[in-house]
Amino acid sequence: xxxxxxxxxxxxxxxxxxxxxxxxxxxxxxxxxxxxxxxxxxxxxxxxxxxxxxxxxxxxxxxxxxxxxxxxxxxxxxxxxxxxxxxxxxxxxxxxxxxxxxxxxxxxxxxxxxxxxxxxxxxxxxxxxxxxxxxxxxxxxxxxxxxxxxxxxxxxxxxxxxxxxxxxxxxxxxxxxxxxxxxxxxxxxxxxxxxxxxxxxxxxxxxxxxxxxxxxxxxxxxxxxxxxxxxxxxxxxxxxxxxxxxxxxxxxxxxxxxxxxxxxxxxxxxxxxxxxxxxxxxxxxxxxxxxxxxxxxxxxxxxxxxxxxx
Numbered sequence: 001x002x003x004x005x006x007x008x009x010x011x012x013x014x015x016x017x018x019x020x021x022x023x024x025x026x027x028x029x030x031x032x033x034x035x036x037x038x039x040x041x042x043x044x045x046x047x048x049x050x051x052x053x054x055x056x057x058x059x060x061x062x063x064x065x066x067x068x069x070x071x072x073x074x075x076x077x078x079x080x081x082x083x084x085x086x087x088x089x090x091x092x093x094x095x096x097x098x099x100x101x102x103x104x105x106x107x108x109x110x111x112x113x114x115x116x117x118x119x120x121x122x123x124x125x126x127x128x129x130x131x132x133x134x135x136x137x138x139x140x141x142x143x144x145x146x147x148x149x150x151x152x153x154x155x156x157x158x159x160x161x162x163x164x165x166x167x168x169x170x171x172x173x174x175x176x177x178x179x180x181x182x183x184x185x186x187x188x189x190x191x192x193x194x195x196x197x198x199x200x201x202x203x204x205x206x207x208x209x210x211x212x213x214x215x216x217x218x219x220x221x222x223x224x225x226x227x228x229x230x231x232x233x234x235x236x237x238x239x240x241x242x243x244x245x246x247x248x249x250x251x252x253x254x255x256x257x258x259x260x261x262x263x264x265x266x267x268x269x270x271x272x273x274x275x276x277x278x279x280x281x282x283x284x285x286x287x288x289x290x291x292x293x294x295x296x297x298x299x300x301x302x303x304x305x306x307x308x309x310x
């Protein structure tokens with residue numbers, strides 16, 4: 001059976017799969033990233049995991065993988081195949097595409113940014129499959145974004161398009177790791193909501209999921225924390241829709257798991273803010289934490305299609 005290798009490398013864990021031509025995941029596996037062992041060890045873990053998948057594909061399907069796709073965090077030079085920098089892993093200027101291709105016996109390898117790769121999957125086979133233009137915004141430890149245009153993801157001139165988390169929505173606000181103040185992700189990420197709720201309820205172990213449950217239970221303190229985040233998120237999304245005019249905004253990540261507790265007030269907050277803009281559909285992501293792996297598989301198949309066309 002024809003298949004490709006798909007790898008999604010995260011700060012704490014890696015997801016991998018063998019993907020068929022229709023995108024179906026034929027085999028799935030997970031491993032810890034092991035970042036505490038240092039960046040060189042992480043690279044070796046990625047290469048070893050890919051080789052393991054290759055062997056499993058040979059055993060199960062009687063043929064080698066035709067290609068591989070890998071999604072990594074941080075700054076990524078997709079054209080050159082280099083993982084430029086990832087603060088949560090510690091690597092710099094890793095020629096990931098070349099290293100993986102060599103370990104896999106010369107098969108072609110596609111390298112992608114984790115959020116853009118997840119957005120690719122959501123756009124083609126997930127919540128955005130019927131939208132020509134969409135914005136994918138996962139709300140996790142931080143906030144990132146992926147701009148979908150007619151079946152592809154726009155990376156930008158320097159590979160940083162879609163960084164909606166670093167739109168300043170509260171000038172002079174909390175310091176952000178990027179060096180600015182008042183960035184969207186300092187107010188509306190899952191980490192930000194968890195931090196504010198922990199302070200409000202007095203439990204240092206409380207997180208965003210706890211805040212969502214408290215909101216649903218009618219806790220006024222939680223509602224205040226939640227509404228602050230929703231208002232900031234709406235401001236950021238309206239900036240995005242004003243610039244990009246998407247049909248659909250896909251909200252993913254841990255905060256989106258709150259369901260209507262998030263989406264009902266968020267849709268209303270965005271509706272109140274639009275004037276001349278066309279209001280897009282605001283929907284939850286459909287693929288969950290499988291999006292990155294599914295997207296990596298799509299990158300691999302796209303690479304093969306490009307080579308055949310060329």
